[in-house]
Amino acid sequence: MALTEFSARTNGGPNPFDMHLDENSFLERVRAFVADEVLPKTREWESNRAFPDSIWPRLGELGILAMTLPREKGGLGLTCTTYCDTIREIAKGDPALAMNVAAINALCVAHFDRFATQEQCDKYLPGIIKGEIKLAWGLTEPDAGSDARRVKTKATPIEERPGYYKINGRKMFITNAGKADLIVLIARTSDTELTAFLVETDQLGFTNVERIHTVGVSASWTTSFDLKDAVGWHTPCKFEDAIGLLYRGRLAIAGMALGIAEKAHELTVEYSKQREQFNRRLCDMQSVQNMIADSEMEITAARLLLHHGTTLFDEGKPVIKESSMAKLYASETSNRVTNRAIQIHGGRGMTPEYLVEKLWRDAKLTEIGEGCSEIQRMVIAKQVTR
Structure with a gap:
């Protein structure tokens, strides 16, 4: 339609x-x-x-x-x-x-x-x-990821259609782009200016180049696509304003990471109560208890960091540092917790019979999407030392 x-x-x-x-x-x-x-x-x-x-x-x-x-x-x-x-x-x-x-x-x-x-x-x-x-958000390019200002996709005004531009370039690693009807897309209008456009995908100037398969979050239809004189409808905003949406986005990725960690931890605790070795339940072994305790502590800390960030956002206060801290800590916690979950499940944890192996693979994305961990540390340090 x-x-x-x-x-x-x-x-x-x-x-x-x-x-x-x-x-x-x-x-x-x-x-x-x-x-x-x-x-x-x-x-x-x-x-x-x-x-x-x-x-x-x-x-x-x-x-x-x-x-x-x-x-x-x-x-x-x-x-x-x-x-x-x-x-x-x-x-x-x-x-x-x-x-x-x-x-x-x-x-x-x-x-x-x-x-x-x-x-x-x-x-x-x-x-x-x-x-x-169905929607997608298009920023990343072959040469522009963490360094968002390296975007090369170019937008040129269409003189006879005020507000509309011809857009040329390539985007990649775009979540849901293969299914999207409409993409909110970042493009360059000059050597120094970037802004956002609405691009419908059912036009001749838009071509999905390839599906990008990933080891985790595999159901997401991530693609790269080409724009060749595709028509984009300008949404009046500065690049800095559009990128500012990432702050709430990072809190959401923290929520995603926390949910993965909580589910993996829940499954692991239950498994440790049922599985016996050497005539003892796993949860009665000190080495397993240490891992369970570390996961419980880190999940609780991640939950508090996330709640702190969302509360500040709801109060209308800046969350640049807080969103990065929540996203960074929750994502790294998710990876540690799912790794421990695999360890406690042993060989079974490496099989698709148990959900922890999927959660382990899915968790990695949270350390990369919407700003990798290295970028989050840079953001936090700049906010602290400014």
Whole structure:
């Protein structure tokens, strides 16, 4: 279906979600959805290397695609704390889905909220909220990753169409790009200026080049794509403002990492109570107890760092340092906890019979996506020493 067919379906009408649903009730509904519809399917989705197309309207029905959108624009208007807790809960069922939901909310939908014109919102938001328009956020390029200002994709104004540009370049490692109908894309308008555009993927100038398969979060349809005179609709914003959306995004990735760690820890504690060696349960062995204790302590610390960051965000305070600390610590905790989970499960932990091996692979992404650990340390140090 062409994106123009989504225009003004619900814009200006009543909020389609339950206005009386409080945030605790919303989280309970998310937990039920994860338990019934996500966790039982996570291996199937990984095997298929894709989510079913039906997942997007289902997420829309639950309001999960509009968590960060204010109520007056048709969203749920949730606090950052509840948004990140939602990502955390989804990650316990399927980290790849959590990653996609995090990116759609914190980067794409938030971009519409902050920077899109009313005309752009009227055209796209109704379909986005319902899950009929699938989204991606396009920054990374072959030569531009951590160094975002190295973006080479170029945007040139179309003289006869004010606000529209011809866009040329290549993007890669773009989450959900292979399924997206619309991409919020960063491109260069001059040697010094970068800004953002809305690019529809069903045009001749847009070509998905290849699917990028990864060892973890495999169900996410990550691709590289080419833009050859593709038409982009400018969203009025400065590069620094668009990149500023990453701060809430990093808190969400911290939530994803925390959810992975919590699930792996839960499975490992249960396994250690059931598995016996040398006529003793694993959980009665000091070496195993040490690992369980370390994981419990680090998960608790990561949870507190995340809550501190989301609380500051909800209070309208800067979270540049706090979001990096939460993301850095939670992601590294997730990798340590899942590694311990494998160790405690022994050889069984290396087999697909046990979910900990998948969580172990999925956890690695959290140390890389939305700013690798080295970048987070640099951000933290600059904030401390400025």
